[in-house]
Amino acid sequence: MSQPDVAQRIAELRALIRRYDYHYYVLDDPIVSDAEYDALMAELRALEAAHPELITPDSPTQRVSGTPASQFAKVQHPQPMLSLGNAFTTADLLAWRDRVLRLLGNDATIAYVVEPKIDGLAIALTYRDGRFVQGATRGDGEVGEDVTANLRTIGSIPLTLHPLDGIHDPDLPAELPALIEVRGEIYIRTADFEALNNRLAAAGERIFANPRNAAAGSLRQKDPSITAARPLRFFAYGVGPVEGVTLTSQWQTLRYLRALGFPVNQDVRRFTDFAEVLAYCEEWMARRDTLPYEADGMVIKIDDVAQQNELGVVGRDPRWAIALKFPAREAMTRLLDITVNVGRTGVVTPNAELEPVQIGGVTVRNASLHNADYIAQRDIRIGDYVIVKRAGDVIPYVVGPVVARRDGSERPWQFPTHCPACGSPLEREPGEAAWRCNNFSICPAQLVRRVEHFVSRGALDIVGMGEKQAELFVQLGLVRDVADLFYLKPEQLEGLEGFGPKRIANLLAAIDAARHRPLDRLIVGLGIRYVGTVAAQALVNALGSLDAIMNARQEELEQIPGIGPVVAASIVDFFARPENRALIEKLRAAGVQMDGGTQRERQSDALAGKTFVLTGTLPSLTREQASELIISHGGKVTDSVSKKTSYVVAGANAGSKLAKAQQLGIPVLDEAGLLALIGER
Numbered sequence: 176m177s178q179p180d181v182a183q184r185i186a187e188l189r190a191l192i193r194r195y196d197y198h199y200y201v202l203d204d205p206i207v208s209d210a211e212y213d214a215l216m217a218e219l220r221a222l223e224a225a226h227p228e229l230i231t232p233d234s235p236t237q238r239v240s241g242t243p244a245s246q247f248a249k250v251q252h253p254q255p256m257l258s259l260g261n262a263f264t265t266a267d268l269l270a271w272r273d274r275v276l277r278l279l280g281n282d283a284t285i286a287y288v289v290e291p292k293i294d295g296l297a298i299a300l301t302y303r304d305g306r307f308v309q310g311a312t313r314g315d316g317e318v319g320e321d322v323t324a325n326l327r328t329i330g331s332i333p334l335t336l337h338p339l340d341g342i343h344d345p346d347l348p349a350e351l352p353a354l355i356e357v358r359g360e361i362y363i364r365t366a367d368f369e370a371l372n373n374r375l376a377a378a379g380e381r382i383f384a385n386p387r388n389a390a391a392g393s394l395r396q397k398d399p400s401i402t403a404a405r406p407l408r409f410f411a412y413g414v415g416p417v418e419g420v421t422l423t424s425q426w427q428t429l430r431y432l433r434a435l436g437f438p439v440n441q442d443v444r445r446f447t448d449f450a451e452v453l454a455y456c457e458e459w460m461a462r463r464d465t466l467p468y469e470a471d472g473m474v475i476k477i478d479d480v481a482q483q484n485e486l487g488v489v490g491r492d493p494r495w496a497i498a499l500k501f502p503a504r505e506a507m508t509r510l511l512d513i514t515v516n517v518g519r520t521g522v523v524t525p526n527a528e529l530e531p532v533q534i535g536g537v538t539v540r541n542a543s544l545h546n547a548d549y550i551a552q553r554d555i556r557i558g559d560y561v562i563v564k565r566a567g568d569v570i571p572y573v574v575g576p577v578v579a580r581r582d583g584s585e586r587p588w589q590f591p592t593h594c595p596a597c598g599s600p601l602e603r604e605p606g607e608a609a610w611r612c613n614n615f616s617i618c619p620a621q622l623v624r625r626v627e628h629f630v631s632r633g634a635l636d637i638v639g640m641g642e643k644q645a646e647l648f649v650q651l652g653l654v655r656d657v658a659d660l661f662y663l664k665p666e667q668l669e670g671l672e673g674f675g676p677k678r679i680a681n682l683l684a685a686i687d688a689a690r691h692r693p694l695d696r697l698i699v700g701l702g703i704r705y706v707g708t709v710a711a712q713a714l715v716n717a718l719g720s721l722d723a724i725m726n727a728r729q730e731e732l733e734q735i736p737g738i739g740p741v742v743a744a745s746i747v748d749f750f751a752r753p754e755n756r757a758l759i760e761k762l763r764a765a766g767v768q769m770d771g772g773t774q775r776e777r778q779s780d781a782l783a784g785k786t787f788v789l790t791g792t793l794p795s796l797t798r799e800q801a802s803e804l805i806i807s808h809g810g811k812v813t814d815s816v817s818k819k820t821s822y823v824v825a826g827a828n829a830g831s832k833l834a835k836a837q838q839l840g841i842p843v844l845d846e847a848g849l850l851a852l853i854g855e856r
């Protein structure tokens with residue numbers, strides 16, 4: 176690029192970045208994804224590095240972006256509020272550490288404080304003589320917005336500092352500061368964010384793209400009573416100007432802040448060995464999915480304040496700290512179309528067909544749209560740019576449209592009135608969000624899903640059968656209900672594409688073996704609503720045979736530990752239907768074992784005497800498969816966490832069970848940890 180071209184590109188980049196900053200920081204409503212934004216910023220940095228003469232002090236690389244909005248009084252920060260330099264890999268972190276060593280001298284003794292980077296917005300809280308007097312946003316780093324009245328409504332922000340009487344820590348100042356500016360993050364928990372968006376959508380209001388924008392948008396309200404109604408939280412991670420006491424390290428500062436009554440994250444750590452810093456970051460990245468809030472990375476800080484001052488600031492980032500960024504979890508892309516899927520129980524769910532987009536290194540083409548109301552309330556239209564979230568191992572879903580990016584070509588979408596697979600009119604029970612195809616016995620789409628479920632690993636585990644085969648057999652009319660699998664003849668499969676003699680023999684042998692699976696797995700395979708592995712085992716243990724279960728009355732079922740009224744009602748309802756009774760008889764006639772006598776194949780005794788509780792979504796195993804695995808290795812699975820629980824196995828979006836486990840100090844495993852216990856990995 177020639178010099179004028181470079182200058183022009185730099186100008187373009189700055190203009191684009193400023194425009195995106197305005198939507199992000201002032202309106203709290205981004206119009207591009209962070210990845211797109213970061214790419215522009217990286218390009219600008221690279222051009223400026225190659226042409227330092229073109230750097231201007233107002234370039235977005237040189238100062239914190241964001242302009243204080245006019246509805247707030249302005250606050251001049253006595254000490255600028257900075258951003259953080261980014262690292263994406265271990266190599267980046269090592270390069271940062273080397274630079275620090277170079278600047279401080281190779282023989283310097285360095286301690287590091289590692290803190291989670293909770294994704295919210297930075298604020299500064301000023302306390303004079305122990306009382307909260309002013310709170311400000313970061314703004315452009317020099318001038319922020321006065322949001323004191325709004326901050327006063329947040330419960331976790333103390334209005335007066337705690338007296339230090341009860342604290343006897345020789346490393347901490349014994350007095351209160353005459354003046355202290357406490358810096359930290361206002362954030363919103365993931366579950367609160369989702370509830371807030373649902374509430375806003377139901378009221379026809381604009382939703383937020385992510386928890387960070389939700390926190391910023393909720394704090395930056397003209398009317399503090401709106402802020403008060405939002406579930407905002409605060410945690411403190413540093414200080415600005417301090418008078419009357421001297422703080423000499425980040426670690427001491429955090430403990431002092433805690434003593435003064437500020438919430439400080441429990442997971443902050445101090446290390447002197449950089450290898451431990453790296454290990455801790457890795458450990459955290461793995462825990463990310465189990466946290467109740469969004470953490471977009473880890474912040475690593477040089478502990479010693481004198482060393483911090485020596486290192487100083489470059490542009491908008493302190494040299495003494497760095498943010499290790501975790502892979503992205505959301506992106507923006509075009510919604511090309513909406514299709515619907517018919518599930519095993521007839522529930523019809525909308526599915527977003529997306530312009531392929533990378534999220535955290537994975538290409539996402541489809542995402543859930545939950546249900547009809549979700550689409551209608553959020554006014555999601557075909558052709559919209561949408562925010563797609565892919566957190567952990569949960570199915571990616573559409574958060575909402577990017578309204579500011581519409582050009583008028585978007586089309587509203589109507590939920591179908593009839594089942595796309597069988598043409599029956601769709602029905603919706605009052606109070607339910609889901610539309611259903613109630614043509615249970617005829618609908619081919621439901622049948623395919625039922626067959627898929629029946630043959631899955633947690634049910635009858637028929638190797639060689641999967642979605643494709645289920646679709647094929649249903650389409651050819653070879654399978655009209657799940658029992659038909661046991662009546663398949665080799666000659667029916669001969670000549671089908673991909674079905675050679677060997678494959679046919681293997682498949683039929685696998686089907687034959689499935690006649691003798693333990694009863695609870697047959698019950699799981701039937702797909703009774705609310706009956707998974709745990710309930711199925713409880714039924715078998717209590718009643719012993721399928722006939723006894725089938726003929727049990729509601730009250731009898733409710734007596735069984737682990738079977739509540741809803742589950743009991745669902746079981747009674749299932750077996751009251753003549754088509755289900757007929758199916759059972761057909762299975763019986765095919766020689767499928769229906770009493771509890773079959774011995775489960777024990778794989779090992781690795782988990783003997785251990786009790787497990789499963790929570791959240793695991794990356795590869797379904798709930799049934801995980802239970803089955805645990806049981807086949809001698810363990811037990813129960814539904815609720817107690818002191819008797821040996822392990823909680825937690826996946827993405829784990830809820831109160833995980834919290835309970837942490838409270839009781841019960842070890843928590845992820846899927847890999849479970850497999851390791853069994854020796855499978």
Ligand SMILES: NC(=O)c1ccc[n+]([C@@H]2O[C@H](COP(=O)([O-])OP(=O)(O)OC[C@H]3O[C@@H](n4cnc5c(N)ncnc54)[C@H](O)[C@@H]3O)[C@@H](O)[C@H]2O)c1
Nearest residue numbers: 195199205207208209212258259290292293296297412474
């Ligand atoms: N999509 C868009 O249009 C758009 C526009 C502007 C910025 N952005 C995104 O915003 C980010 C840049 O924002 P930024 O300048 O606020 O930087 P940043 O969020 O990457 O890091 C700095 C911030 O981290 C926060 N933080 C959390 N925990 C902390 C801790 N323990 N110690 C210190 N700080 C902590 C503070 O609020 C601090 O201001 C980029 O990732 C960019 O993608 C996106």
Ligand SMILES: [Zn+2]
Nearest residue numbers: 594597612618
């Ligand atoms: Zn149908």
